[in-house]
Amino acid sequence: xxxxxxxxxxxxxxxxxxxxxxxxxxxxxxxxxxxxxxxxxxxxxxxxxxxxxxxxxxxxxxxxxxxxxxxxxxxxxxxxxxxxxxxxxxxxxxxxxxxxxxxxxxxxxxxx
Amino acid sequence: xxxxxxxxxxxxxxxxxxxxxxxxxxxxxxxxxxxxxxxxxxxxxxxxxxxxxxxxxxxxxxxxxxxxxxxxxxxxxxxxxxxxxxxxxxxxxxxxxxxxxxxxxxxxx
Numbered sequence: 001x002x003x004x005x006x007x008x009x010x011x012x013x014x015x016x017x018x019x020x021x022x023x024x025x026x027x028x029x030x031x032x033x034x035x036x037x038x039x040x041x042x043x044x045x046x047x048x049x050x051x052x053x054x055x056x057x058x059x060x061x062x063x064x065x066x067x068x069x070x071x072x073x074x075x076x077x078x079x080x081x082x083x084x085x086x087x088x089x090x091x092x093x094x095x096x097x098x099x100x101x102x103x104x105x106x107x108x109x110x111x112x
Numbered sequence: 113x114x115x116x117x118x119x120x121x122x123x124x125x126x127x128x129x130x131x132x133x134x135x136x137x138x139x140x141x142x143x144x145x146x147x148x149x150x151x152x153x154x155x156x157x158x159x160x161x162x163x164x165x166x167x168x169x170x171x172x173x174x175x176x177x178x179x180x181x182x183x184x185x186x187x188x189x190x191x192x193x194x195x196x197x198x199x200x201x202x203x204x205x206x207x208x209x210x211x212x213x214x215x216x217x218x219x220x221x
Contacts (some may be wrong), residue, residue, distance in 0.1 A: 004155075031207045043156070043199075043211035056208045090155050092207075098144050098163075100206045103155030 002027065004104035006091050012110045018079040021107045025072050025093030031055075032074040033101060034066060037088040046089075049074055050096055078109075086111045116200045121216040124194075130187040132215050134200030137181040142204045145176060147185045149196040150214070156199065159185065161206070190219045 005024040013019050025032050033056075034046040045058040049068035066076040072093070078085055088108050092101035117135040124130040136145065144163050148156040160167055160174045162183075167174045173186040187194055199214040 033207050033209075035209075035211075042213065043209075045208055045210065048207050050207075092155075094206050096205075096207060098161075098204070098206050100146060100158045100161050101209065102158055103148075105153075105155045 004091055004093050004102055006089075006104040006107050008107060009105070010108050010110075012112060013081050014112050015081055015083060017081050018077060019081060019109060020075050020077045021089055021091075021109075023074045023076075023091030023093075023104060025074070025091075026102055029093035029095055029102075030072055031094045031096040031101075032068055032072060033092045033094075034074070034076050035090040035092065035103075036060070037090060037106070038086070043090070046076065081111050083111050085109065116202055116212055118198075118200050118212065118215045120213060121218070123218050123220055124187075124190045126192060126219055126221050127189055130190040130194065130217060130219070132185040132187075132198050132200075132217065133182065134184070135182045136200070136202045139180050139202050140204070143202045144204065144206070145174065145180075145183050146201045146203060146206060146209065147172070147174065148199045148201065148209075148211075149194075149217075150199070151196045156211075159198075190217075192219050192221065195219045 033048040048056040068074045088106040090106040092103040094101040146161040147159040197214040
């Protein structure tokens with residue numbers, strides 16, 4: 001069974017640009033969550049989508065947004081990039097409820 | 113979600129059991145204990161989770177105390193590849209996890 005796939009693996013952008021990251025969940029999983037990992041703040045929850053609806057949202061500014069498609073694939077978008085947005089962005093999928101999430105290996109975003 | 117407390121680092125000899133403790137004294141009745149680990153530059157890997165009973169799978173065992181205020185993750189025969197940061201997380205659902213600092217486990221030959 002294929003795991004969670006995130007593309008691209010690495011990305012370099014400059015301040016002020018926007019970026020879109022993609023996540024393909026494990027087949028059959030309808031819940032997709034996004035996390036940001038930085039050396040200073042650790043792993044922080046961004047938002048969760050289930051059946052194309054955002055169910056939960058972390059404490060991030062509105063520049064961070066996401067969506068989920070009918071096939072459960074998800075994208076997250078960050079607009080007006082700042083230097084502090086440099087991070088590893090992780091996607092995780094699950095069946096929902098108390099079932100565990102399974103993570104992809106992330107997209108490493110660097111802002112110059 | 114309840115907060116967890118883990119030692120920042122631990123060492124373990126290769127081939128020996130690694131016992132990683134976690135305190136979660138404010139856990140509520142519907143919250144599960146989840147364990148993940150993260151090896152450098154990879155996404156967190158799910159290990160095991162449980163509610164009240166002890167659990168075992170091919171990777172590890174999870175021992176939860178009767179009052180549910182603490183738990184221990186046991187890797188029965190640690191190998192060098194088990195060197196990672198281990199996260200203990202308490203949550204009532206598996207889809208919105210709050211990660212703390214975790215325990216950095218170093219398995220030594």
